[in-house]
Amino acid sequence: MSKPEEGNKSVNNEPVTRGRESLVLSSSQNMRGLIYALLGKWSLLTVAALSIVAIILIFVFVSKNAYPFFKEISILTFLGTNDWHPTSTDHPSYGALASIVGTVYVTINSLLVAVPIGIFTAVFLSDMVSHKLRNIIKPIIEILAAIPSVAYGFFAVKIFAPWLQNEFGMTTGTNVINASIMLAVMALPTIISVAEDAISNVPRELREASYGLGSTRAETMFKVVLPAAHSGIIAAVILGMMRSLGETMIVWMAAGNALNIPSPWWDLSQSVRTITATIAGETLEAARDTMHYYSLFALGVILLMVTFVLNLVSEYFLRKAKIKH
Amino acid sequence: MKKLMSLIIVATLIFAGFAQAESLKIEGSTTVGPIADAFAEYFKSNLGISDITVTKNGSGNGAAAIADGRADIGIMSRFMKDKEFAACVSKGVMPVAHVVAMDGVCVAVHPSNPVKALTIEQVRDIYTGKITNWKDLGGPNLAIVCITRDSASGTFETFEGLVMNKEKMHDKTEEVASNPQMHSRISTTKGAIGYLGLGFVDYKVSALTINGIKPSRKTISSGAYPISRPLFMFTNGYPKLGSAVHKFISFHLSEEGQEIVETKGFVPLTDY
Numbered sequence: 001m002s003k004p005e006e007g008n009k010s011v012n013n014e015p016v017t018r019g020r021e022s023l024v025l026s027s028s029q030n031m032r033g034l035i036y037a038l039l040g041k042w043s044l045l046t047v048a049a050l051s052i053v054a055i056i057l058i059f060v061f062v063s064k065n066a067y068p069f070f071k072e073i074s075i076l077t078f079l080g081t082n083d084w085h086p087t088s089t090d091h092p093s094y095g096a097l098a099s100i101v102g103t104v105y106v107t108i109n110s111l112l113v114a115v116p117i118g119i120f121t122a123v124f125l126s127d128m129v130s131h132k133l134r135n136i137i138k139p140i141i142e143i144l145a146a147i148p149s150v151a152y153g154f155f156a157v158k159i160f161a162p163w164l165q166n167e168f169g170m171t172t173g174t175n176v177i178n179a180s181i182m183l184a185v186m187a188l189p190t191i192i193s194v195a196e197d198a199i200s201n202v203p204r205e206l207r208e209a210s211y212g213l214g215s216t217r218a219e220t221m222f223k224v225v226l227p228a229a230h231s232g233i234i235a236a237v238i239l240g241m242m243r244s245l246g247e248t249m250i251v252w253m254a255a256g257n258a259l260n261i262p263s264p265w266w267d268l269s270q271s272v273r274t275i276t277a278t279i280a281g282e283t284l285e286a287a288r289d290t291m292h293y294y295s296l297f298a299l300g301v302i303l304l305m306v307t308f309v310l311n312l313v314s315e316y317f318l319r320k321a322k323i324k325h
Numbered sequence: 326m327k328k329l330m331s332l333i334i335v336a337t338l339i340f341a342g343f344a345q346a347e348s349l350k351i352e353g354s355t356t357v358g359p360i361a362d363a364f365a366e367y368f369k370s371n372l373g374i375s376d377i378t379v380t381k382n383g384s385g386n387g388a389a390a391i392a393d394g395r396a397d398i399g400i401m402s403r404f405m406k407d408k409e410f411a412a413c414v415s416k417g418v419m420p421v422a423h424v425v426a427m428d429g430v431c432v433a434v435h436p437s438n439p440v441k442a443l444t445i446e447q448v449r450d451i452y453t454g455k456i457t458n459w460k461d462l463g464g465p466n467l468a469i470v471c472i473t474r475d476s477a478s479g480t481f482e483t484f485e486g487l488v489m490n491k492e493k494m495h496d497k498t499e500e501v502a503s504n505p506q507m508h509s510r511i512s513t514t515k516g517a518i519g520y521l522g523l524g525f526v527d528y529k530v531s532a533l534t535i536n537g538i539k540p541s542r543k544t545i546s547s548g549a550y551p552i553s554r555p556l557f558m559f560t561n562g563y564p565k566l567g568s569a570v571h572k573f574i575s576f577h578l579s580e581e582g583q584e585i586v587e588t589k590g591f592v593p594l595t596d597y
Contacts, residue, residue: 287385
């Protein structure tokens, strides 16, 4: 309280010097401040750069280890043939088609289950349900994301697989259907929360204009709100897809891991193996710096590239969704 | 009296020093690894030998580790190859094999399956895809679901080596990552056939008689059961009696050692 008075006095008595002393930093203080500022800036930059460096290192490391493989085996054999026997001593073969097809099967089918459920849940949560109920439902859905994938896998093997066998007479219960449904449940929280954000971000005026023109709630939702939120919904689907694509433990336990391309193609009760499962299952035994070791990195490159592209696409749509509103 | 006391104290100190200085480096097979791990755990908590490292990187590395002298014990799920043995000798190392346990792999089916006995050739034909239905083997009209282990496992290695005879398994063969998972897949799938360690066989799966011999502790430890093999620990020469290495490679003869071998799903050499 007394300070301003003192200040006034000092201004009256010795205005210039006192003012300088208190307001202008000495050169050493000035230097110190500059150094601290620079230190702070650079250390934060380093921390922020760590994750970028990590990504670059992952790319470099994986590509470096995959390079010897692609030098010797043509990419057509790798992607186009279905004969994966990398440990054979006489004539090893590296046809990864079955793993790739398995990944595609499991990912697409999990999306077929998860996307409709996810989008309808998002619609329900954003537009239909009371705020109070929503605050109960949403955390429960988010718990799904917190369940460790090995728990899903355990459930798939112990309960879901026997059930599929007994109820539907499937020869084997660890198959595309089992893995897809498990993956769908696991990908749901991602899809729901991103899609719900997109839908509730659609401005209220749009909805009201639609009601004002006499549309029903359903018409408003399907003809106005969902089209307006399509960018965010596409991003939600792609993010969910990436969850399914990169998941390892669930497919490793639930998909059966047979290096098998289902035939006929629509028979989803057959076992398949995904790229992630192949990598997880064989990395431990593959002796360092052998062709087998390199081939697993080649699979890793494929996975990295696909997820990288998907990530870019989802980033594009998310940005588009933000700009619009 | 005082002198005697101090002598005793000095002696205990020296012995304590010796006991602490004893360290064990173990390297090799992933199959024998669990046994070595459990032995090491027992040695750490009961014998006070705390400095034991077990590196599991394959039988080949076990042989190399003994040849290079970088390990005291090389654990291997097979005997040394001629080349490996020669490499040891050329480096002045005398590899001595100690069999610590037998590994028997039981071929098992669902308990409701009337098929109770097969030959090795039939098992191989099932896994290569030549036989695809149980009715060809005297069973019900039911498609066979072949289940194998991940190729990193020692159980797979044993099965592959003793049954498959270098032939490739067919594409529809499913793969699981552990003995318990194999057990649960066989016990819940009517048409399943799979293989697992004897320690994991119970009433929920039916272990097949192979080439007329039923898998049991007796037939596996005697080697009569066709899918069984000895598990080795190799040392450089016979270890000095009473040394940590000697205690370790002879631990399987003790009651505790046999129990450990059995809990890991292997068959002890002796009955206790």
